[in-house]
Amino acid sequence: MTKTDANSAWAKDRNHVLHPYTDFSTFKEEGSQVIETAKGMYVTDTDGRKLLDGIAGLWCVNIGHGRREMAEAISDQVLKMQYYNPFGHSTSEPAAELGYWLASHAPGSLNHVYYTTGGSTANDAAIRLVHYYFTMRGQHRKKKIISRNDAYHGSTYVAAELTGIHATKNSFDKVAENLIHHVSAANMYAKPQDMSEEAYCDFLVQEFETRIQQLGPDNCAAFIAEPVMGAGGVLVAPKGYHRRMWEVCKRHDMLYIADEVVTAFGRLGAWFASEDVFDYQPDILVSAKGVTSGYIPLGVTLISDEIYDVISRPQCEGGVFSMGLTYFGHPVACTAALKNIEIMETEGLLANSRDVGSYFHEAAQGLTDLDIVGDVRGHGLMLAVDLVADKATKEGFPVTSQMGARVFKKCIENGVVVRPVGDRIVLSPPIIISKDEVNTIVSALHSAITDVSNG
């Protein structure tokens, strides 16, 4: 059967499946690449093409693909107890065990977890918990959330509104006027060249302070930020930024939400990046993806003892916390998380991520010699390469030139999957990656960018 036969997965998918972030008009013609098998660092499509996965599926398959231990743990749990009502006073052993592990390893007093189905729903839960908390404290006006331009926080309606990437806003109305506000992204590549890192950090902190004053500190409930901005372009903040933004929050009795959907579970070489890498303790921490390495969907929203103490008071006007997801604490997903964590522990994958992560950045710096590479940056196993028309002015290419998409296609020809986000190439390989595999990715990218820039 060729892929275009009506019975092929390609044809069925093209005719019936609505893919995320996809231009449906071109999809109708081109369809998808169907990935059939996946093992370790590699995926193989239905044309038999074996590709090195430079993006860990979508920032998530941290322990690598197709692991038997995961399959066995998942199947054992399905046979033992696959699902039961998680509401109120009913739970499962895996949900309890994972809650205990998270509380023991998360920063500060983040000792309480609300389970969700992924990162977007975990961010929705975070905002609802913030609002619930201030309502229980009788501060009914303290509800505004400050996010950042270029942030990505998800695709449910509230999470999409937290998101600051303008292209995601097309044709969607705001859920609530005046609830979510954005300040500048911490983007070292975009900072004026003659401004020092310290001065840039001062500027960002001052802008945040000013915005809070404009909105009124009594109205501002929380700030949300990724430790390293992922989809927005792997933007690493200036030194000390997160801690200083956290200090501003503390001064105004605001909560700091760390969106660690990407950065936790080894991507930056630690279980959680906010405390271990960036030295601040958020009041709320959101994660997903690497928590199960994408084997089963799961999101987690962790809150501090201080928040828990308020929301667990005898109820007054707050009523019960009325966010209820059928798949809260799904026993099979929590089992997958526990086995995934065990694998990371026994194989020393956090250390591997740190070691190979620094090698990755050294190796990729060579790409800056290419004429159209404006910047190579990142942290741990997150890396971005900006393609620009003019290195001196940092001016980008016209949208129609589709440089990112062309580099992506060349990389596929070279046997490596990368992720184009506009004219930016993003990389986030599984954290089991070796230095040899880093070399393969970097040389595939080098040759793809050279080919594309030569026309």
Ligand code: PMP
């Ligand atoms: N937050 C961040 C930082 C993310 O990168 C993502 C997904 N890429 C999300 C939230 C949303 O997660 P999900 O797609 O699992 O809903």
